[in-house]
């Protein structure tokens with residue numbers, strides 16, 4: 001019973017995470033970090049799993065950045 | 080390196096690094112399977128699936144050991160620093176192998192009943208009070224979740240946005256994953272193997288891991304104890320040793336008592352000193368070398384000009400610089416950090432000094 005509830009909760013968390021991650025890597029990431037504007041698809045795919053895992057934080061960043069592009073940090077980098 | 084994010088910043092070294100990693104994995108899995116077929120004969124026969132599951136798990140834990148060992152090894156033997164260059168791909172590779180191991184094992188041992196395989200994994204054995212029957216799979220699952228979090232946040236985007244300090248702390252969880260995996264392998268072996276060979280190997284590996292980290296920490300502590308104030312000099316200048324002994328394009332790391340580490344580099348223009356801490360993930364700049372006229376971090380190759388601590392354009396990172404002079408053939412460094420990016424004239428080594 002406990003295991004089932006645990007897995008259900010994890011499934012719900014992951015499901016919500018997938019939706020947030022998809023929207024974030026498509027529309028939100030450049031607002032949060034201007035270094036990501038115009039970044040290639042591979043970059044978006046590589047950060048997506050982290051967005052699924054940390055979606056509440058990602059959502060918080062996105063809301064904090066609001067409409068102002070570049071509200072957080074500049075960036076350079078790769079994997 | 081690029082001014083904005085890329086997917087993977089491929090260059091020749093990274094390609095070679097990854098090619099060697101993938102080839103080694105394939106060779107290891109092939110050798111493991113071949114040896115398994117020879118060694119496990121009836122009545123101790125092992126199916127192909129079992130060999131694959133064990134091979135993937137063994138490869139993952141060996142790679143995790145390599146990930147953990149190359150940090151202190153590079154500290155003790157600077158020639159091994161290139162191994163650090165693409166360590167995060169090794170980490171991601173470890174996670175992928177662990178995931179394959181877990182997926183195959185879950186399907187093999189829990190996938191053919193009428194209960195959800197994950198529910199079965201969590202509920203089929205609940206003897207947490209017994210060492211001999213402990214559900215070791217759960218420990219592996221917990222380790223896999225930690226490795227996932229680390230692999231998923233390995234891109235520079237996360238380092239930037241989580242802040243390097245938090246990112247570093249998060250990635251220190253690798254030691255938690257390591258402890259869980261050692262317990263996972265040890266308990267699994269206790270329950271399924273008669274031969275003490277695997278347990279002994281795990282014990283030796285853990286001892287080597289601890290030993291290497293202690294030796295690396297001792298080496299760092301020696302640097303951190305601080306260099307002597309320079310004799311006969313006014314002010315806070317510290318002695319950084321004979322200028323002639325400083326190898327060309329390499330650094331000596333010094334530290335004022337209780338102060339920050341400083342990397343003192345000898346380069347074509349003379350001797351310059353910059354902060355030892357890379358702006359990227361805190362890599363030890365003094366363990367890197369001068370490439371194309373720039374101090375190059377041994378971890379992922381970020382660069383800074385020795386004369387002013389600035390990354391070459393189009394990059395904008397800067398590290399602190401320090402005043403340097405040479406008195407009676409010895410390098411002296413003023414340990415008061417100048418603002419990041421402050422230009423400092425290199426100290427010139429007289430003609431005839433050894434390289």
Ligand code: FES
Pocket residue numbers: 357358359360361362363376377378379380381
């Ligand atoms: S720590 Fe990554 S380049 Fe220095």
